[in-house]
Amino acid sequence: MIALATASILAVQPLSAQQDSARPPASEEAPIAYLLDLTSGQVLLAREADRRFMPASITKVMTTFLAFEWIEEGRLVPRQVFTVDPQVWDEWNNVGSTMFLPNRARVTVDDLIHGVTTVSANDGAAMLAHGAAGSIDAWVAEMNEKARETGMRDSHFGTPNGWMDNGKTFTTARDLGLLAASMIRKHPSKYRHYVGRTEFTYNGITQPNHDPISGRVPGADGIKTGFTNQAGYGFLGSAERNGRRLVMVVAASPRSSVRDRAARELLEWGFGEFEQKQLLGRGAILGEAQVQGGDAGTVDLVAPGGVYISLPEGSDPEVRLSISYRGPLRAPISENEQVAELLVEAEGMPEYRVPLHAAAPVGEAGFLDRMSNGIRGWLR
Known part of the structure; x- marks a missing residue:
């Protein structure tokens, strides 16, 4: 044995x-909250961390991570060009957040990933999935396989972009923390290239990144917001200061302003109330x-x-x-x-x-x- x-x-x-334990900032309006110190591996806060919820556009982080993995394996190349499929275009043209892909346009993998990470492009995620795997269903199957491989035990994906699918797509804060940690640790150069950009220009249209921490929290670099009527408001984010990186999740918030404030407070609490020792x-x-x-x-x-x-x-x-x-x-x-x-x-x-x-x-x-x-x- x-x-x-x-x-x-x-x-x-x-x-x-004897010291009183530190307390996080008040964030009752973020029913799900999770803070991971990626440098040490510690969980600093876990509120409803294993409660399943619909991640909405935070789903695109798994699409991004899978793209990073395929680039590393040589199955995708950033300068590779796809032609926008008419069926994909019919389904996703101007549906939710978009990078305004024209029908039958030729677009690089690099632009598609930037569209996904910076402006949360639903059409970009769908076209990346179709172009890389041959069909959206095949890409989604690969997303779920990658989730299992990464150890995300309480997650399942039904779309590449998190659009409402009657609950087929779900995750937990702990699983999202694991996903972000895997992406940052395994692909640091790709993460720096694609995540945390303040704006993205495609086809002559410039759009801003609406994440709530970049430019507001020192050392912050994204990662992804999410909202649908079914899911509420959520955010998966990260920041690094003096060589120490934190990853945070807030979810199920009732309003974007509440989510944004809770995200910033959670990170500031993590950096301010804890000191790191080697x-x-x-x-x-x-x-x-x-x-x-x-x-x-x-x-x-x-x-x-x-x-x-x-x-x-x-x-x-x-x-x-x-x-x-x-x-x-x-x-x-x-x-x-x-x-x-x-x-x-x-x-x-x-x-x-x-x-x-x-x-x-x-x-x-x-x-x-x-x-x-x-x-x-x-x-x-």
């Missing part, structure tokens, strides 16, 4: 003085894991980006770190392969986990390696 292996490796600073630097060896069937019996474990924690200002709780993995690991293991997790626990804060990677490769054991491993096991 495979056992869960754990080992406590560090305790930092006992609690010196517990371990980049590349530091945290411990080791046992390996079975390898040319080495153990492998060192590292957190490639270091280990950080965000704590309420003025607090000094005990912090405990422990390594967990399902072991022994089985060879072969690639260098930098994720093989374990670091559990971080601090009094008064939700626990969280940091991925740990193999510091070096471990090949499969040869004959002499197996003999040596057997002798070592017999002597233990």
Whole structure:
């Protein structure tokens, strides 16, 4: 039977003085609210984080992420040109937010993605889906497969743009936080290129980006608003200050002004009420894991980006770190392969986990390696 292996490796600073827990700004008018510290991996606020809701145009973030993935895989090229399909045009011409694609126009993938991310173009998302996958249905199937692959357990997509579909499209704040984290971590250069633009010009028409934080919250760069009569007002956004990035979700707000204020307040609370500390630097060896069937019996474990924690200002709780993995690991293991997790626990804060990677490769054991491993096991 495979056992869960754990080992406590560090305790930092006992609690010196009892502190009142920090409180987020009042946001009752955003019934769903979620704040993730992407640098540390901590969830700083989770209000109804697993409640399913209709994301409306926030759906386009999954279309954007899938496009980024396909570009990375070579299945899409930004300078690639699609011809606007007449059926797609008939269905989506001037429906909701639009980039005003002409019928049978030739348009680049780059322009389509910018139309989706900056002006929330329903026609752009539909045409990107049709052009890339051959049909909108095929693209939506790929969206759902990517959601499963990303770990979005409570999400399903029925359209590439989030237009009303009688509840077929739904998600949760926690899943949207995971989606944003995956997009930012896996595709930082694409994220910088396509997300957070203040305006977009296509076919001689310039339209502004209506996200509520860019230009208003220092370090903010979008990501996507959403509204339909069925869904209410929502927003998935992110900001970075001094190397620390937060991702936030507010949803089910009754008015755009309420949503916009709640989004800004949530980010400012996250940056203002918490201070970040580095517990371990980049590349530091945290411990080791046992390996079975390898040319080495153990492998060192590292957190490639270091280990950080965000704590309420003025607090000094005990912090405990422990390594967990399902072991022994089985060879072969690639260098930098994720093989374990670091559990971080601090009094008064939700626990969280940091991925740990193999510091070096471990090949499969040869004959002499197996003999040596057997002798070592017999002597233990």
